[in-house]
Amino acid sequence: MNIILLYCRAGFEGECSQEIQEKASYAGVFGYCKTNKGQGFVEFVLTDAKDVKKVFKQVALNELIFTRQWARVNEPLENVSREDRVQPIIDFLLSSGQGVCGKVSVDCPDSEGTANLKTFARKFTAPISKALRNNGLLTPKQDPNLDVLCLFFSDFDKVYIGELDNKNSSPDHLGISRLKFPKGAPSRSTLKLEEAWRTFFHPDEWYDLLGGHQKAVDLGACPGGWTWQLVNQGMDVFSVDHGPMDDDLMKSGHVTHVLEDGFVYKPAKNVDWMVCDIVDKPKRVSSMIIDWLVGGYCTKTVFNLKLPMKKRYQEVQECLQLIQTALSENGQRCRIQAKHLYHDREEITCFIQVI
Template identity: 45%
Template sequence: MSESLLLSCRSGFENDCAAEIQFHANQLGISGFARTKNEQGFVEFECFTAGDALAIHRKLDFRELVFTRQWQVVYQKLHLNPDDRISEILSLSQSWGKCSQFAQDYPDTNSGKQLSGFCRKFHKPLQKALVPFLESSSDYILQLFWLDSQMLYLGVRLASNSSPYPMGILRLKQPSVAPSRSTLKLDEAFAVLLNEDERARYIQPGQHAVDLGACPGGWSYQLIRRSMYVDAIDNGPMAEHLMESGQLTHYREDGFKFVPSRKNVSWLVCDMVEKPSRVTRLMLKWLLSGWCKYAIFNLKLPMKKRFAEVQQDLSLLREELSQTGYRFEVRAKQLYHDREEITVFACLHRD
């Protein structure tokens, strides 16, 4: 049985997603090649040896994939009879062992979004047919990835090593009082880059935070609503209602030159439009100096060689933090609310 991996991504970032999975496959000693097309919203990575796609899916931590929203092992690419789509899906899925549930995805593109209605209608009849074959204790999810109403990739993914969100996308509603849409990026970052236990331990009411490049206050808003006190650093104006909250102090300074008077800041956040390498070094300065415990920041990516830039910046972060001898964490993702950028979480555990 031939196998491949299917990795969904933001439209326009297929080459970066392909380069990333090729890199990780090489690191695991697995041979294969990526098939992709610009603006199609996914990448297929074909392995030369049967079983290797599943091996990558089991061995590679999903959190290490920056450009991948969701992934699955593909066992079959099907062209279904529109009069009886369920029979073939049912027949093949039974031969792969028990799954706990099933999920339906499609490319997050303008053409792919037209499949949302079809998937909603198809959900109930497929669920009814699959119920006798689902086993709640299984870690596998039967995954359907539709190209149109008759063509799909059929396979599985591990619930414990994939995104818990439909299509790998956490959709958030824009708060009416938030000063800008960029607020959704930090809200999503807290949800995606931290697990539930980390959110409970790392985010506490009364903490002090610094927001570099804060204007007009989209990220400061997320900190304030989590009951933090914020030093907002930006030469531009902040939203008036944030200034009136009693939780924000505005410093009209350059974020690259600002030195905090308080040296035990819990959170540093940064969404400045600047070269990613320069932002990376600024974040390292704060973490290595002990000025903050946790940092979430955006890296604005160049139009070309985006994966290479990401790899270089994340490698620098990890190398510099590792030299301290302390335990550290670095995670990065191109979030749904990101655009030509990625979001990074980094921390240094000095205790």
């Protein structure tokens, strides 16, 4: 397996490619990327399978902003018969000396025009699982201690065969959090904040970071999608926006609507959380984040950075470095994470905690 297959949002293959090449170079590994714009995945090709394992050992998936999921795979099987896809896969695995896996994941790109392919992948899981177990390639029950067999169909007759690392991959299928729109939330943007928390927090730290009746500020809050999430965690929230807030949310008794500019407002007393979904130039938002953290107005923040049309990866790196440098120069240790979430479009979501 000399290829790393990286799943990303369609249209962001270039940023995904830049990032993996940069991260791999820090590990002393060099390769080249193969991709087509809009296909929703990238092939990072290396000369040696040992280099692939080295990347997985030294680079964590949660360090990659534009990659949702990744797998170690072989060169794809092409022209697979649509009459019988099972046997060619079984034959390949047996001939390659593939060991037993604890689970199988039938994957495909999350891109435009793949709805039928997704339906096929879902239906194909049962017959391929049965065949794998019959040939001793899959445990009778799921075993989380073993790697996951990955079958990635980039088309109906083309499949990449490999594995998902059980310690360094997303537990979510395709790396996508499947969230239901919560009843009572005033806008779909609420899912961005919920996905951010689920992406950045370990379940064991959820209460420490969100519980205990904390105080929060939501900048650019209207109509209240992010405020709703904060209130749902038991927080009292100052929602800052000149626009109207959702009536039912205001009736909760936990929201104070502040009619001010989010870039100007500062709380009279320091709060635990500040969240921000204001659409503006990323460096302007970054400067505002620095003001809040260096000024001690909050210790935890989730915010979005709207990406420019060009040099998106470069802009992300510059913004995060700007924040990191400012906090370091102020003697503040911090935890910084960023991800291009499923519910994001032309932006990335960041989490910072001052430790």
